[in-house]
Amino acid sequence: MAQRKPVVALVGRPNVGKSTLFNRLTGRRTAIVEDVPGTTRDRIYGESFWNGVGFLVVDTGGLEADSEVTTTKEDRSAGSAQFLAHIRNQVQVALDESDAIILVVDGREGVTAADQDIAELLRLTNKPIFVASNKAESQTARLNAVEFWNLGLSEPFPISAYHGDGVGDMLDVLVTALPAYPDEDSEENAISIAIVGRPNVGKSSLLNALLGRERAIVSNIPGTTRDSIDTELIYDGQPITVIDTAGIRRRGSVEPGIEKYSVLRSMQAIDRADVALLLIDAVDGVTAQDAHVAGYVLEKMKSVVVVVNKWDAIEKDEHTMDAFAETVREELKFLRYVPVLFISALTKQRVHRVLPTVLEVAEARNHRVSTGDFNNMLRTAYDAISAPTQNGRPLRIYYGTQVSVAPPTFAIFVNDVDIVHFSYERYLENRLREFYPFLGTPVRLLFRAQRREQST
Numbered sequence: 001m002a003q004r005k006p007v008v009a010l011v012g013r014p015n016v017g018k019s020t021l022f023n024r025l026t027g028r029r030t031a032i033v034e035d036v037p038g039t040t041r042d043r044i045y046g047e048s049f050w051n052g053v054g055f056l057v058v059d060t061g062g063l064e065a066d067s068e069v070t071t072t073k074e075d076r077s078a079g080s081a082q083f084l085a086h087i088r089n090q091v092q093v094a095l096d097e098s099d100a101i102i103l104v105v106d107g108r109e110g111v112t113a114a115d116q117d118i119a120e121l122l123r124l125t126n127k128p129i130f131v132a133s134n135k136a137e138s139q140t141a142r143l144n145a146v147e148f149w150n151l152g153l154s155e156p157f158p159i160s161a162y163h164g165d166g167v168g169d170m171l172d173v174l175v176t177a178l179p180a181y182p183d184e185d186s187e188e189n190a191i192s193i194a195i196v197g198r199p200n201v202g203k204s205s206l207l208n209a210l211l212g213r214e215r216a217i218v219s220n221i222p223g224t225t226r227d228s229i230d231t232e233l234i235y236d237g238q239p240i241t242v243i244d245t246a247g248i249r250r251r252g253s254v255e256p257g258i259e260k261y262s263v264l265r266s267m268q269a270i271d272r273a274d275v276a277l278l279l280i281d282a283v284d285g286v287t288a289q290d291a292h293v294a295g296y297v298l299e300k301m302k303s304v305v306v307v308v309n310k311w312d313a314i315e316k317d318e319h320t321m322d323a324f325a326e327t328v329r330e331e332l333k334f335l336r337y338v339p340v341l342f343i344s345a346l347t348k349q350r351v352h353r354v355l356p357t358v359l360e361v362a363e364a365r366n367h368r369v370s371t372g373d374f375n376n377m378l379r380t381a382y383d384a385i386s387a388p389t390q391n392g393r394p395l396r397i398y399y400g401t402q403v404s405v406a407p408p409t410f411a412i413f414v415n416d417v418d419i420v421h422f423s424y425e426r427y428l429e430n431r432l433r434e435f436y437p438f439l440g441t442p443v444r445l446l447f448r449a450q451r452r453e454q455s456t
Helices: 018-026 073-078 080-097 113-123 139-151 167-177 203-211 258-272 288-299 320-331 351-365 371-384 422-435
Strands: 007-011 044-050 053-059 100-106 129-134 156-158 191-197 229-235 238-244 275-281 303-309 340-342 397-404 409-414 444-449
Touching: 007 018, 018 044, 018 053, 018 100, 018 129, 018 167, 044 167, 100 113, 100 139, 100 167, 113 139, 129 139, 129 167, 139 156, 156 167, 191 203, 191 258, 191 288, 191 351, 203 229, 203 238, 203 275, 203 303, 203 351, 238 351, 258 288, 275 288, 275 351, 288 303, 303 320, 303 351, 320 340, 340 351, 371 397, 371 422, 422 444
Parallel strands: 007 053, 007 100, 100 129, 129 156, 191 238, 191 275, 275 303, 303 340, 409 444
Antiparallel strands: 044 053, 229 238, 397 409
8 A cells, every 4th residue: 555645634614715725735726716615515635745745635615603604506405404514524534534734714804703613623633733824915914814823723824825925834834743654565564445436336335245344324326425435354364455435437527516526535545555446337337437437547557356246136147247248348448457256245246256356466466577587578579570660670679677566567678669669568568468467457568778789
């Protein structure tokens, strides 16, 4: 599993500029900024880096003095009470998991009753708290920042999240308060699994089936799981961390409102995982959204097991499973090396095969090929077909070696990297997989120029 980074939570009442500060800290426009109180309803994660210290930033929904927010028409039509309770819970979870907290206040408005109430909540956390007096673009607003001493938290920093003024001064102090987390691999050789897929394919049900008990809320409402849920278990002596995630849809298909924010949590889970369980609904079959989710996983070079859920709902004969597996491999052409399992999380059918397959895939992800064996494979592959040429100059392969695992990465030294066509790279990868399958695991080939001419 990747090293854990410290977490910094941004909290405050609505429309004080938390999302603008989030975008400033993460260096990209991830949070949606609108001049509408209550726009951010779920936690939003992003990565930041300052003075050599990396940390995660969490943007949260706004709180008001009576723990309510101004909701949109969309919220009211869906039942605002549900959303208000959800926001309050999201902020509390963000506070619980954070290592430091930035309370964002409006420096032009001064201290409000809502700021006082939030300060009372923050004092109970016993976490380092930094007060950011935002919108301090004018000299008057900067001087007025001293008013926020009245919150009884810490020295207020006058900043402009929009322009960046004063943000660096605050970060200089903040990063010194963050704990240093050791590499989790050095503490425990746990395998991390992210359960990913479209909304309503049964991710939480699979988690419960794997655990044999209720751990996540199971519902037939897409998007019930807003955030990742980590669960630790031991299987066959192997520590495993299972991450249940919110459903992912294509960027263009994400509905406005609360589902818009669930994608970031899923991306966070995929980034942390070693192996992704990609769930597909057997009733719906393979969809374009499934392929898009797979694309997200492979962008991060994660290992994959395709799990076809709800298999109990399919009318079938002795040929149905093979035909469906072939369809999966046809639709997800770049996942042909990935194992396909057919289960029913509801009835527990074949669920017992999921974790053993994960262990096989994790072993492949960390497998090393000796330099001698790899070069024998390269020599055989090079001699088997004509190498590509460019302007009459043939590609020469000198030697290669595996440089890392997770994912398996190989450096191949050639006379000219420009001659390497993508089809030849795919050919070499296929020959490598004939030698060692690397079950469910992407392989990275890196071509490096070597200044010498000789035969392979």
